Amino acid sequence: MTHLELFFIINKKAGSGNGEQAADVVLKWLVEHHISYQAKITNYQGHAIELTQQLKQTHLKPWSDSDTTKKFPLLVVIGGDGTLHEVVNALGxxxxxxxxxxxxxxxxxxxxxxxxxxxxxxxxxQILSVKQPQPFTVVHYLEQIKQEEGLFTNNLGIGLDANIVATANASKSKKNLNRYHLGSLSYLLAAMHVMFKQKGFPILVEVNGETKSFNQAYLCTTTNHPYFGGGLAIAPNASPKEACMELIIVERINLFKIIHLAFLLLRQKHLNSKHVHHYKSSQIRIVSTTPQFGQADGEVISPRAFDISFSVRERLFWL
Incomplete structure (x- = not known):
């Protein structure tokens, strides 16, 4: 067991209060077992970025600089995918x-x-029993139009999934469902509301040395592991241990075919549909000229045009 100096960044509002409950039981357990720690609480969106940058300047260090004679300063996030997204981007x-x-x-x-x-x-x-960190793939993105870049640990989507995230985050049902640990159902309810309203849009894709165009894209998601939307396996075979990412494009189809495709998705059979296009690569570029919602790790990007280049990177997680 590696000796650790624990630094927590806690988002108590994650999961409409799940973060606070998790933090309470974790910190109580540490006190009962006489394990010291420091904890910093986020108070607003983007605060985890500031707190991480402060810790990076004062305490955190690369694993390659670890000294077996001293405690290693480990940053631990208690929160949701959005909080983790902020921390990973703050470390850059x-x-x-x-x-x-x-x-x-x-x-x-x-x-x-x-x-x-x-x-x-x-x-x-599990964190306390780990001896050393392990590498996982994260994805770097560069949006050329507004010259914005960052990293994501889950996925970045344009179109339907982003619209679903925006709708779910704005819904009252998400907060109520989170109280009963059913937060993922809020995405399902949002999907039922949005999936028939989302219109097709044109996109251009550069992947594996080829350029492909789609006139009626419905969903366009780049991901480095199977899941999005609270547990839906959009890319069932994707793995964060591989040095690549996967791109899923779904074409806009009629109402009955959408319903059928939704059932296929729930059964993880959707990749067999001729309306679903699947690519795997270490570099991808996507151009969307008409304004669409975007989302990165569940963080909503307001409707806009996109010109995004993706590439994979390896980052260490203490898991």
Whole structure:
């Protein structure tokens, strides 16, 4: 067991209060077992970025600089996919600074993707038992139109999935369902509301040396593990241990075919549909000229045009 100096960034509002419940049981367990820690609480969107940057300047260091005679300073996130997204982006290119994670959000897709328990005490005990971090693939994106870049641990989508996320985040049902640990159902309800209203849009894709165009794209998601939307396996065979990502494009089809495709998705059979296009690569470019909702790790991007280049990177997680 590696001796650790624990630094927590806690989003108590994650999962409409699930973050606070998880933090309470985790910190109580640490006190009972006489394990010291420091905890910082987020108070607003983007606060985890600031807190991470502060810790990076004062305490955190790369795993390559670890000293077996001293405690290693480990940053642990208690929150949802959005909180983890902020922390990973705050660390940026310093991908050799490991991050631990105790999931407590609504969707928890990253936890599913890396097969991490969603029980807070089990997740904590796993962190404490780990001897060294392990690498997982994250995806770097550069949006050329507004010159914005960042990293995502789950996926970045344009069209339907982003519209679903925006609708779910704005719904009252998400907060109510989270109280009963059913937050992922809010995405399903949002999907039922949005899936018939989302219109097709043109996109251009550059992947594996080929250029492809789609006149009526419906969903366009780049992901590095199977899950999105609170547990739907959009890319069933994707793995965050591989140095590549997967792109799923679904074409706009009529009402009955959409319903049929939704059932196929639930059964993880949708990739067999002629209306679903699947690509696997380490570099991808997507151009969408008509304004669409976007989402990165569940963080909504307001409707706009996109010209995004994706590439894979390896980052250390303490899991």
């Amino acid at each position: 290119d310093e991908t050799d600074i490991p991050v631990g994670y105790i999931p407590s959000g609504s969707g928890n897709d990253f936890a599913r993707g890396v097969q991490l328990t969603r029980d807070p005490i089990e997740a904590l005990q």
